[in-house]
Ligand SMILES: Nc1nc2c(c(=O)[nH]1)N[C@H]1C(S)=C(S)[C@@H](COP(=O)(O)OP(=O)(O)OC[C@H]3O[C@@H](n4cnc5c(=O)[nH]c(N)nc54)[C@H](O)[C@@H]3O)O[C@H]1N2
């Protein structure tokens with residue numbers, strides 16, 4: 001590989017100290033000199049870096065950052081620089097597979113699709129389309145989600161459609177809706193260029209959004225650097241740069257946030273005029289947080305009162321603030337309630353809608369925003385409200401179908417419930433696309449059992465043979481990034497186009513083509529007998545999508561394929577009023593909460609009970625933001641005598657999820673070849689464990705065996721990266737989700753991957769043959785380097 005730096009060792013590259021305008025630095029990694037470059041964006045995290053794909057002789061041979069892109073100004077991180085090699089990997093799926101006599105065999109597209117259609121029709125005949133469920137991704141393209149969303153809602157009429165975004169950033173959407181009336185990030189990455197303070201809440205940004213972290217590192221190296229507050233139980237790379245690092249016990253985010261808000265309010269560090277003019281609910285919020293003096297917070301969370309005070313002083317006095325929130329909140333106890341407290345912090349201080357003031361209820365996956373926008377998850381397209389009949393009618397008009405065709409008698413089924421219905425037998429066909437639940441869902445023994453059920457017909461659409469496709473009845477080979485054209489939207493609403501650079505391998509087809517093929521074979525029509533799906537190309541789908549967004553918060557009507565091509569990505573809303581897109585939402589302090597406009601009528605943050613349309617109309621905030629408090633609820637499972645330790649799980653800088661892409665890059669694989677269990681020095685001594693010892697971690701649901709990594713974490717807490725499953729190593733149980741719990745947040749329905757009670761023990765030197773891998777881990781991961 002020829003690269004502008006060795007990003008495995010030098011993760012973030014050279015500093016460009018600045019304040020104001022982030023300088024350009026073009027990062028690149030190629031295996032050969034490309035004969036041409038094709039415009040794209042990276043699909044290995046939600047940061048959405050603008051990149052070009054290098055092509056030679058019809059093959060991808062490298063990538064480089066786009067210097068004109070407002071997201072990255074040319075920069076790339078290790079995953080982006082190396083992950084592309086997976087496209088060329090020899091073990092790509094190239095033909096459909098069908099299960100026959102218990103074994104998968106190759107089949108033609110006609111045979112595979114006809115089988116899916118035949119099964120669909122049989123199920124519909126017996127039990128209506130309620131027997132069919134879809135479990136999709138945060139990694140397909142906008143045009144694919146919209147097509148799938150229309151098929152599910154107006155073709156089949158099933159409410160059972162959701163994505164792995166439920167595991168990922170359902171809480172982001174829920175928190176934004178709860179405070180501001182609709183999804184959509186208020187801020188812009190450009191806020192980092194001038195802000196005085198950054199807060200990372202349950203977000204290891206240094207590892208997980210490496211390029212955004214470069215922007216912060218460059219600010220830290222420049223004039224008037226921002227203060228950095230980090231709330232994370234582990235001493236992550238991010239925490240190492242913190243002005244103040246609060247390390248709460250897992251599941252205690254609410255006490256910490258209530259404590260911070262209490263100190264800020266009692267010190268008088270609030271913007272009363274903003275609160276009065278633009279919010280509702282301050283008194284109730286104040287009442288709840290008053291119960292949380294620092295000493296009480298310390299008792300529950302372990303965060304020293306003095307440190308909490310220091311953080312409150314910084315957050316209470318800063319003149320601008322950028323906050324990021326991610327899985328340490330979204331996948332932990334009281335997820336939505338805790339994420340909402342960040343919105344509250346910005347609202348009570350009036351730090352929103354202007355330069356330097358951004359809230360990023362972060363996304364994780366590159367296209368998660370589009371799953372939510374397009375209605376391929378449990379939302380209606382373009383942030384419409386399923387319990388507002390007029391919104392549903394708008395969609396019926398747009399798609400030219402009867403209102404009753406679109407399921408809106410109850411909330412769309414969330415993923416955890418879809419899996420439950422499959423388990424219970426009422427869902428008979430589950431179509432999985434672009435996700436690997438046999439590694440990424442909680443409580444894997446249960447997921448494997450469901451996937452293997454005799455009476456569940458499983459379709460899995462992927463580029464590789466995975467732990468999930470292994471169990472499918474039909475496997476469809478998917479074309480992926482670089483092999484198809486489409487758009488996607490990153491955290492700060494920047495929309496990028498990714499052009500097709502090369503042909504997919506063998507007979508692999510894009511998800512877009514597969515979904516349209518299904519629709520045609522099923523004969524889905526509108527009410528005049530015309531084809532329901534009226535588009536044949538991604539560009540036509542994009543044009544249809546634009547119409548769907550007209551007048552909604554995520555207005556794309558001012559964009560086009562040609563406008564997105566040639567320069568930078570563009571931030572929505574982009575329409576007549578904002579032809580070049582918009583950096584900020586809510587600049588005028590008017591939020592999307594009006595009863596006829598909002599995406600939700602809201603929920604009780606503690607119980608998840610829905611507010612009805614009548615109740616909402618009675619209190620219509622009509623443009624004011626909600627301040628919503630919440631009191632502490634203890635985690636559903638906590639350490640006890642039998643399982644005395646907290647488990648938490650997460651990520652490493654070098655791998656993306658179940659490693660289907662990053663595990664196929666030699667550089668990334670060798671940088672982090674195996675999983676591990678991170679424990680504190682205190683626990684290592686207590687259990688007589690040395691670095692690299694194989695240890696067993698057991699919960700009530702399963703067990704894994706992993707080498708020990710000591711340090712960088714508090715006593716009583718165990719951390720396991722969740723990347724490692726079985727496609728490349730079946731020797732021992734090692735997937736973190738063997739241990740995790742089937743529980744979810746009351747409001748967002750996002751599962752709780754961030755805590756469970758476990759016990760650990762030494763395995764007594766078995767499995768020595770992977771000693772070499774352990775040596776590499778010891779070398780690569782010094783304590784704290786996570
Ligand atoms: N390298 C890499 N980057 C990625 C990904 C990847 O797989 N690899 N995936 C992408 C995706 S889809 C996502 S969703 C994001 C996720 O990005 P992050 O949310 O940053 O990743 P995690 O490691 O899951 O969790 C973040 C932190 O939460 C902390 N944590 C655990 N429990 C608690 C708690 O109770 N409270 C608090 N405050 N913190 C807690 C953990 O110690 C961890 O450091 O990353 C994206 N970027």
Ligand SMILES: Nc1nc2c(c(=O)[nH]1)N[C@H]1C(S)=C(S)[C@@H](COP(=O)(O)OP(=O)(O)OC[C@H]3O[C@@H](n4cnc5c(=O)[nH]c(N)nc54)[C@H](O)[C@@H]3O)O[C@H]1N2
Nearest residue numbers: 167168434435436440461462478480649657658660722753
């Ligand atoms: N314990 C624990 N579990 C977790 C988490 C955690 O922090 N801890 N995090 C959760 C989060 S935030 C996430 S996002 C999930 C991620 O979990 P998954 O979604 O299961 O992870 P991926 O490995 O990204 O799976 C994506 C699959 O899609 C395939 N793919 C890629 N591109 C395309 C395409 O264009 N078309 C098709 N059809 N397939 C494609 C890839 O080969 C891969 O198999 O894991 C969740 N699970």
Ligand code: SF4
Nearest residue numbers: 042045048049077080
């Ligand atoms: S920060 Fe995310 S989007 Fe940017 S290069 Fe890295 S993985 Fe890709």
Ligand SMILES: [Mo]
Nearest residue numbers: 168169364365
């Ligand atoms: Mo995610």
